[in-house]
Amino acid sequence: MIEIIGPLVHAGEATRIGADTQPASLQKQLIERLQQAILGGRLPPGSLLPSSRLLAAEMGVSRNTVVIAYEHLAAVGYVFADQKGTRVSPLSSSTSRDDEPTACATAPEVAYAARVGQFAATRTHADNTFPLTPGTPALDRFPLTAWRRALERSMEHALPVALGYGEPTGEPALRDAIAAHLRMARGVRCEGAQVVITEGAQEALNLCVRLFTNPGDIAWVEDPGYRGAKAAFNLGDLRTLPVPVDAEGMAARSDAWLTQPPKLIYTSPAHQYPTGAVLSVARRLALIAQARRSGAWLIEDDYDGEFRHTGEPIASMQGLVDDAPVLYVGSFSKTMFPALRIGFVVLPRAIAGHTAVALQEMLRGGHRLEQLALARFIGSGEFGRHLGRMRRLYRERQQALRDALAQYFARAQVLGGDCGMHLTLRLPPGLNDRSLVARALAEGLNPRALSSFALQPDASTNGLVIGYGNTPAERLAPAIQTLAALAREMDGKGAQAKGALKARPKQPH
Ligand SMILES: Cc1ncc(COP(=O)(O)O)c(C=O)c1O
16 A cells, blocks of 8 residues: 555654654554545546555554544545445536546636627726726816715714624615615615615626516616626626617617517616717606516616706606605615715515515625614715715816817717716717727726617727716816827827827826
8 A cells, every 4th residue: 555655754754854843643644645646547446445454554653543544535435335334425527537647638628608608708808097097087086085084983883783694685874875866866766775785886786686576587778888787687698689779769669569578678868879869758767667567677877967957857767656666676786886885776665565575585785884873874965065066066077078079080079967976978880989999098087889889880980988977177178189180090090189199198097
């Protein structure tokens, strides 16, 4: 046996051979040697091991050491006892034999789930702190002092209890605060009991998929539309149907309700992402009525509806009629900051009770101090004041962006802007939006390609989605001038623009 597993190192020997550390116990060494010999195929399945007495004598250890080693190996399944003694167990045939070269020198291919392949590589690595990033709020204007105070107060009042598990659907204080705010600011018909706190809007979308669909169901999504919704549908193994968008928002064909009946419909009615269209009231009512008839659920993503810039605020679709089949999804990523990772879904009153049991199993709560601090932040009026300040700031920045676009992209069509923190610019067909975005990124600017939001890209989805939330007004004109110069250069007509590019320093980050 000693030829197969090698001699053990006894404590005295280690010092003689100059080893720095003491060897493992004889018992541990014996277990490891036997395990390696079994896994390496030097002790094949079924082979009979020597009796404890014989092995003890051969290895120079006590019989008890061998007995304990055999017992341990039997307990984890390497060996088993029969009438003749202790034998090696039949382990998986794929176990590698260390005396044979492996057939394949490279690591085996990872078997991904089929849905992983459905994610198209449309997102380039980009720095979200760069000017013109869509969806990033003015982080340097966030009232950190007030937020720190809210966090500290929550710690004073809620610790140590709040270190434990909380309600899976979120802190009741936050659910109530959100419900009160939504009733007043967005016309949502809800109570705190209908609000489920999630890890941002993304988890809310995933939750809608899990609660209301089965694999293979059809989900409609605006096209161009929010990639997060498509990702959630992919993860739920849904069949996604792109629905075109026009100036009145999502434009569903009436026959599609029969030919491709949806289980879920994703829409961003207050400010369609990314074209900025506002879903007309007629279409809202039609969607609600049809969804009711077909047993479908509408997901209303109200991601930036708090920042309305023109006319009267447009109330939510959820609040248009009582008990509408609408799952109202919201997020604090824009109104507070994205790293907070707090969002929510408002479930219809009629089903909030039915889903409670499933939600207790599906969710774990968490981030309790942040949730309690947010409830305090909303309740104290800080949130409302911050929204008011940001609304004014974003209006000013949007105007600066509009002025710059009028100056440098005079002939291009500008879409959206009734709400939020981005405008969308249509580009002429010859100017590839993805190439322009790649060049802009190299210049330290981060607009997104409109076509990267489309499942069926065409000439109408060639454009730029330009964020102004994180870019000071005075930096917008130089940034748009840079974009225009890049565009002209790509268009091949830009001898003058090329000169301007050379002279222009990179955008400071
Ligand atoms: C259309 C849309 N919905 C929702 C969100 C917010 O997602 P989350 O709350 O997961 O950050 C975003 C953020 O960019 C968005 O663009």
